[in-house]
Amino acid sequence: MTFRFGTVGSPVSTPKKPGGSVGGILRAAELGLDALELGWVQSVRVSDKTCAAIRKAAEERGIALSVHAPYFINLNAKDPAILESSRGRLMKAARAGYAAGATDIIFHAGGYMGDDPEAAFETIRSRLEEIAEELRSEQTDVVLRPETLGKSAQFGTLEEVVELSRAIEGVAPCIDFAHLHARAGDGSFNSYREFSDALSYVKKRLGERALKTMHIHLSGIEYGPKGEKRHLVLRESDLAYTELLQALIDAGAEGRILCESPVLEEDALVLRKECLKLYKRKRA
Numbered sequence: 001m002t003f004r005f006g007t008v009g010s011p012v013s014t015p016k017k018p019g020g021s022v023g024g025i026l027r028a029a030e031l032g033l034d035a036l037e038l039g040w041v042q043s044v045r046v047s048d049k050t051c052a053a054i055r056k057a058a059e060e061r062g063i064a065l066s067v068h069a070p071y072f073i074n075l076n077a078k079d080p081a082i083l084e085s086s087r088g089r090l091m092k093a094a095r096a097g098y099a100a101g102a103t104d105i106i107f108h109a110g111g112y113m114g115d116d117p118e119a120a121f122e123t124i125r126s127r128l129e130e131i132a133e134e135l136r137s138e139q140t141d142v143v144l145r146p147e148t149l150g151k152s153a154q155f156g157t158l159e160e161v162v163e164l165s166r167a168i169e170g171v172a173p174c175i176d177f178a179h180l181h182a183r184a185g186d187g188s189f190n191s192y193r194e195f196s197d198a199l200s201y202v203k204k205r206l207g208e209r210a211l212k213t214m215h216i217h218l219s220g221i222e223y224g225p226k227g228e229k230r231h232l233v234l235r236e237s238d239l240a241y242t243e244l245l246q247a248l249i250d251a252g253a254e255g256r257i258l259c260e261s262p263v264l265e266e267d268a269l270v271l272r273k274e275c276l277k278l279y280k281r282k283r284a
Contacts, residue, residue, distance in 0.1 A: 002254040004064050005272040006035030008217060011265040021050070021100070022057045029061035031265050033272070035256045037066045038102060044070065044092045048099065055101035064256060066104035066145075066215065069093035074110035075124045076155060083127070086110070090131060090144075098140045104215055106174045109146040109155050109164070120155050125167055132170045144171045145215055150179035150228025157183070158198055162205050173202070174215045177244055178231070178260075182223035190240050195247035203251070214255030218244075218271060231260050234267045245275045249282055 010024025011031060018026070021038050028036050038054070040046070046054075058065050070089045077083040094105045109128070112120045132144055146164055149156030158180060161173040180198070181189045188194065203211050220237025222229040234241060257275075259268035 003248070003275060004033075004035040004256045005268050005275075006033045006037065006063070006256065006258050007264040007268050008037040008068055008258045008260045009039030009041075009264065010036070012263065013265060021046075021054045025054065025057040025061060025063050025065075028063055028265070031269065033265065033268055034062055035064045035066075035258060037068050037106065037258045038097065038100065039068050040093055040096075041068050041071050044089070044096050046096050046100070051096055051099035051101075055099070058101050065097075065100065065102040066106060066256070066258070067093050067097035067100075067102045069105055069107040071108060073107050074113075075127045076110040076113050076115065076120050078113060087127070087131060091135070094135055094140055094142050094144065098142050102142065104143045104145050104172075104174075106145045106147055106215070106217075108149060109161075111154055117155075117157075117160070121160060121163070124155060125164055128164060128171065129168045132168050136170060142170075144168075145174035146171070147174040147217065148176050148179050148183075150176070150182040150221065150223065152183060152185065152227050154227075158201070162202060165210070166205055172206075172210065172213065172215070174217060175202075176217035176260075178217070178219050178221040178237075178239055179228060181239055182221045182228040185223060185225045185227055187238070190238065190243075192240075192243040192247050195244045196251065199247060199251040199253060211251060212254045214248075214253050216248075216255065216257045217260050218257055219259060219261035219267065231262060233261050233263050234270055241271065242274055242278070245271070245278055249275070249278055 014027040073086040146161045220232030220234045261267040
């Protein structure tokens with residue numbers, strides 16, 4: 001199978017000892033998962049010693065690591081203090097993530113803040129380009145991945161994150177298909193054809209490599225006219241995840257699928273099992 005499966009944040013069943021990120025890695029490996037996104041979504045408070053322990057545990061158990069940077073990032077902020085703190089949070093997540101062995105840094109790029117989408121794009125592009133250049137200059141070798149987001153007021157359509165990735169070296173998309181379904185607000189973006197069209201767009205704009213190194217978030221989701229309300233367990237959602245997995249397989253996509261449902265590892269294993277079944281069917 002050409003996808004790794006894991007959770008965003010440590011599995012729910014991670015024991016209290018050793019606990020933390022190292023405990024999450026050990027539990028993921030026990031469950032048969034092979035990816036983990038470190039959920040540093042409130043702040044990045046991790047020592048060099050802890051980063052070294054995280055890296056060692058992941059390397060020994062073959063767990064591919066990424067980091068979800070703090071939620072409080074807005075690269076379209078008008079207030080210079082907010083912009084500087086946003087920049088600092090993303091840089092800190094990238095540096096600590098790299099020290100811990102993570103290859104990819106996932107983040108929410110910001111809000112429109114009353115700007116039209118084109119103006120917001122240019123502002124965010126310029127600021128993200130500066131961050132990517134600084135990380136490269138200091139040899140912090142990570143991929144910055146702006147995430148597709150589920151609310152219409154947030155910067156994060158598929159086109160926006162793909163075009164950021166096209167414009168800036170060292171940037172690639174994190175595609176949350178549940179968010180895109182929720183963002184539509186009307187039940188659309190939830191079929192094999194729509195998923196396949198999205199993958200074709202990614203390939204056309206970013207090339208074959210983008211399909212072979214995908215970073216995907218997936219869960220059930222509740223939504224309304226303005227988009228995302230909350231994540232749901234897969235079985236409680238209308239998300240056509242089997243059709244999505246089939247579209248990924250048929251497109252020749254590879255990479256990581258990280259589950260964000262309330263039951264994390266339970267649904268990650270559901271996705272892994274379903275994907276394996278579809279692969280076997282395709283080979284047959």
